[in-house]
Amino acid sequence: xxxxxxxxxxxxxxxxxxxxxxxxxxxxxxxxxxxxxxxxxxxxxxxxxxxxxxxxxxxxxxxxxxxxxxxxxxxxxxxxxxxxxxxxxxxxxxxxxxxxxxxxxxxxxxxxxxxxxxxxxxxxxxxxxxxxxxxxxxxxxxxxxxxxxxxxxxxxxxxxxxxxxxxxxxxxxxxxxxxxxxxxxxxxxxxxxxxxxxxxxxxxxxxxxxxxxxxxxxxxxxxxxxxxxxxxxxxxxxxxxxxxxxxxxxxxxxxxxxxxxxxxxxxxxxxxxxxxxxxxxxxxxxxxxxxxxxxxxxxxxxxxxxxxxxxxxxxxxxxxxxxxxxxxxxxxxxxxxxxxxxxx
Numbered sequence: 184x185x186x187x188x189x190x191x192x193x194x195x196x197x198x199x200x201x202x203x204x205x206x207x208x209x210x211x212x213x214x215x216x217x218x219x220x221x222x223x224x225x226x227x228x229x230x231x232x233x234x235x236x237x238x239x240x241x242x243x244x245x246x247x248x249x250x251x252x253x254x255x256x257x258x259x260x261x262x263x264x265x266x267x268x269x270x271x272x273x274x275x276x277x278x279x280x281x282x283x284x285x286x287x288x289x290x291x292x293x294x295x296x297x298x299x300x301x302x303x304x305x306x307x308x309x310x311x312x313x314x315x316x317x318x319x320x321x322x323x324x325x326x327x328x329x330x331x332x333x334x335x336x337x338x339x340x341x342x343x344x345x346x347x348x349x350x351x352x353x354x355x356x357x358x359x360x361x362x363x364x365x366x367x368x369x370x371x372x373x374x375x376x377x378x379x380x381x382x383x384x385x386x387x388x389x390x391x392x393x394x395x396x397x398x399x400x401x402x403x404x405x406x407x408x409x410x411x412x413x414x415x416x417x418x419x420x421x422x423x424x425x426x427x428x429x430x431x432x433x434x435x436x437x438x439x440x441x442x443x444x445x446x447x448x449x450x451x452x453x454x455x456x457x458x459x460x461x462x463x464x465x466x467x468x469x470x471x472x473x474x475x476x477x478x479x480x481x482x483x484x485x486x487x488x489x490x491x492x493x494x495x496x497x498x499x500x501x502x503x504x505x506x507x508x509x510x511x512x513x514x515x516x517x518x519x520x521x522x523x524x525x526x527x
Contacts, residue, residue, distance in 0.1 A: 185335035188342055191216055194329060198223055203264075204326035205289035208319060211331030212302040215370035220329070221268055221296050228264045228294055237265035243275035252285050255293045263292065270298040279314030286321035297322070307494050339368055346374060350381035353388040361391050364406065367438045405433040406442045413443075414473050418512050425508060429501050436500035440490050440507070447482045450474060482511045489517070 203224060209217040229237045237259045241251055246269065259265035269275075282297075289295065297318075301309055322328055334342055340359050347354045354362065366372050380389055380397055387393075405428045412421045428434050453464075453471040471479075489507040492498055510517050 184332055186332045186338065188334060188338045188345075190332070191334075195220065195223065199227075203228060203294055205291060205294060206286050206322050206326035207294070207296045208299065208322040208326075208328040209296060209331055210299040210301055210319075210328065211333075212300065213331040213333050213370070214298070214300050215374070217298055217300075217331050221298075224294060224296060225266050228266050229259075229262060233260065233262045236260040237262050239265070239267040241267070241269050243269065243271040243273065246275070246277065248277045248281050252281055255285060255295050256290050257293075259292055265293050267293060267295045268298070269295065272297050272299040273301070273309045273311070279312065279318060283314070283317045283321050286318060286325055289325050333368070334370075336363075336368075339363055339370075339373075342370065343373055343377065347377050347380070347389070350377055351386050352377070352381050352384055355388070358389055358391050358394055361394055364442065365394070367435070368441075406439055409439070410442065410446050413508075413512070414470060421508065421512065422505070425505065429504075436504045437490070437493050439504060440486055440493065443508075444483065444486045444490065447479055447486065451476070451479045451483065454479060478514065481514065481516060485511045485517050 198220065207224070209220065211217075225234070225238060239251070239254055251267065251269065254265075255267050257265075285295075299311070299315070301311075303309055319328060340356070340363065343359050343362060344354055344356075347359075362373065362376060366376050376397070380393070383397060384393055405424070409421065409424045409428065412424060425439075428439065429436070449467060450471040453468055454474075454476050474482075485507045489503050492503055493500055507517065
């Protein structure tokens with residue numbers, strides 16, 4: 184499930200207006216906004232000059248759990264509260280019972296925030312350990328459990344536009360969309376690019392030309408060129424562009440699959456008479472006219488299988504995407520073995 188930016192605005196507003204809880208569980212796939220909310224808690228709870236004494240950041244792979252709990256139970260130094268962050272809880276292999284016991288009776292002078300990222304870098308779901316449910320239940324009783332879902336497309340555009348404004352630059356809708364097409368939907372990556380733009384063009388309105396110079400023209404247009412060649416009968420050009428994208432690292436295979444799925448979903452909607460007007464729509468209609476509905480469905484099914492396998496296995500991504508595009512251009516479904524990989 185993806186959410187709109189208003190979902191997070193509401194959560195941040197509640198955080199700013201309500202009393203801070205002694206324990207929080209941040210869970211979900213959106214790690215960037217988890218970090219932002221933890222930063223807001225730290226700012227509210229611990230004065231900057233006392234954070235070296237009253238802020239502890241630990242990780243699930245390397246934590247001494249008894250020391251962590253002892254710190255959480257101790258009084259803060261020259262302050263009303265201390266904050267402890269335990270990140271990468273999904274990698275914790277220690278004594279869950281100790282964490283549960285603490286959360287059943289947390290110290291009033293500490294704020295403990297647990298991060299549990301529910302998906303790995305490939306998008307695969309991370310299965311919580313059996314003991315995790317007890318911890319979640321204890322935190323729900325004593326504090327707050329907050330779900331961090333990824334933003335949907337429009338939400339990411341609004342987020343990027345608002346983030347740019349806070350950095351002192353302005354992006355219109357087309358430039359924001361071009362940035363996301365080029366960089367992807369990862370908020371860490373988008374923030375990095377926005378920071379570069381703000382340093383290069385402080386106080387300015389960013390145009391697509393500015394963006395192209397900052398990102399590199401090839402990276403900006405690589406996937407667009409690939410999509411424009413598909414369906415024109417220039418299969419050799421398609422494979423050459425795909426090879427160049429993968430060799431240069433201009434885009435990740437998962438990003439290419441994402442944009443191809445969006446493209447063919449748009450063509451499918453046009454075939455069903457759901458399109459709008461304008462020059463771009465007329466161009467896409469001409470593209471849609473070159474396919475039957477069955478051919479578009481084949482592309483979407485092959486891409487869906489590819490996306491699933493990319494997220495659920497370590498099968499070579501370059502091989503998968505070449506296979507998907509070759510099969511789709513030749514009107515063939517992916518073999519059963521790919522379906523089996525995706526279901527594994």
